[in-house]
Amino acid sequence: ALMLYSNITIYINQATLKLADGVFDNIIRSSGIQVDPVNPNGKVLDVDEIQSVKILGSGKDNAFIEGPNVPYSAPHPIKGGAAVQWVGDWYGWRTVGILLANCKNYEIAHLTMRKTTCWAISQERGCEDMHLHDLHFDTAVKNGDGIDFRMGCKNGIVERITGNTGDDLIALSAFLDFVPSYPSGNYIWPMQATADNPNTLGNNIENIRISDISGASQHNLVRVSLSGGAKVTDISISNISDTGGVNGNLVLISTGYGTPSSLGDLSGISVNGIESHYTKEPLRISAPIQDSIFNFIRQHKADGVTYTINSEYPLINTQITNAKKVN
Known part of the structure; x- marks a missing residue:
């Protein structure tokens, strides 16, 4: 992988940065990730902090x-x-295109990611103050997410994202102790380099602003998921629309992958503006949630619904307003 150090800008100027055939590794990785030489694909030894980095392109149409x-x-x-x-995710964190951990104050913008071998961008433990914007994704592979926020991420802005993805376009997933040790079943190595166990660099996801997202997906456009006691708080999602078929939801709020979340784990979720033309179920809430609001949902698909709530989970001080079917 190309190692990313503090105070470095990678600029892709009308060009393609490409992983060579037959290589099992990230394309770009935080230099602070200390790989365990005894288990080089497994949980890493530690993650040193890096700061002030940029991965920029000359435009989504000519920088790849x-x-x-x-x-x-x-x-x-x-x-x-x-x-x-x-x-795919069974093979762990080396399948990720851009893998960042304990990275502060960074920007990724103005480029397209494609032909990934799993998730395009994954951020985890200690990642803060990020700005991801003006990005396009074409990821037809198994587990082909666009942007992933994992446990320990906070204070981020994501805006003007487009794509056609084999999995979620944007996913916020905090699965604490999902797999206590590897290998386990189909999961050979962890998708978080720091694995799923509690970590001093953080177990929660907080204060992420997501806006102006459009695309098609085999799963969801924006997914917020948690389990195992991890917390997801203060998340803003606005102006989400589909440009083609979405097999899941435009916005999915869910628990799963491990011990289900409890009331109090998920709070402060604000969603404003979901516009569906091709998706049968634009919004699904399937987790205990409190102190949240979902506003302005428009369903244009004739046989679609506006939203679905899983009654198995409590909704406390949470409202859904201005949700309509339109011609």
Whole structure:
């Protein structure tokens, strides 16, 4: 991977930064991630802080970061047998395009990411004060998320994001102790380099502003999910629209992947402006939530609904207002 150090700008000027064929690694990674030489794909030893970095392009139409034409293939690391492509979240954090951890004050903007081998951008423990904007994603792979916020992220702005993704376009996921140790079932290595256990760099997601998001997805455009006692608070989501089919929701609020969340774990969620033309269910709330508001939902799809609430979970001091079906 290309290592990202403090006070560095990577500028892609009408060019493509590409992972070579047959390489099993990130395209760009925080230099502070201390890989364990005994278990180089597993939980890392520690993460040193880096600051003030930028990954910028000359424009979404002419600056690209992309994965390989031919992903790395080898026998399954647990089952053996014939060679298979090591792509998707079962194969851990090295499948991520841009992996940032304990990174402060950074910007990623004005480029397209495509041909990823899993998530395009993942941010975790200690990531703060980020601005991700004017990005496009084309990620048809298994687990092809665009932007992921994991446990320990806070104080971020995400705006003007477009794409067609094989999974969530934007996902905020705090799954504490989801997998206590690896390998476990299909999960060979952790998708968080710091793994899923409690960590002093943070277990929660807080104060993220997301706006002006449009695209199509095999799953959701914006997903907020939590479990295991991790907290997600003070999240603002606005102006979300579909440009094609979305198999899930434009906005999904959910618990899962581990021990379900409890009332008090999810609060301060503000959603304003969901516009659906192609998606049957624009909004789904399927988690205990409090002190939140969902406003201005427009459903243009004739056989669609405006929103769905899973009655299994309590909603306390939470409102849904101005939700309509329109021609």
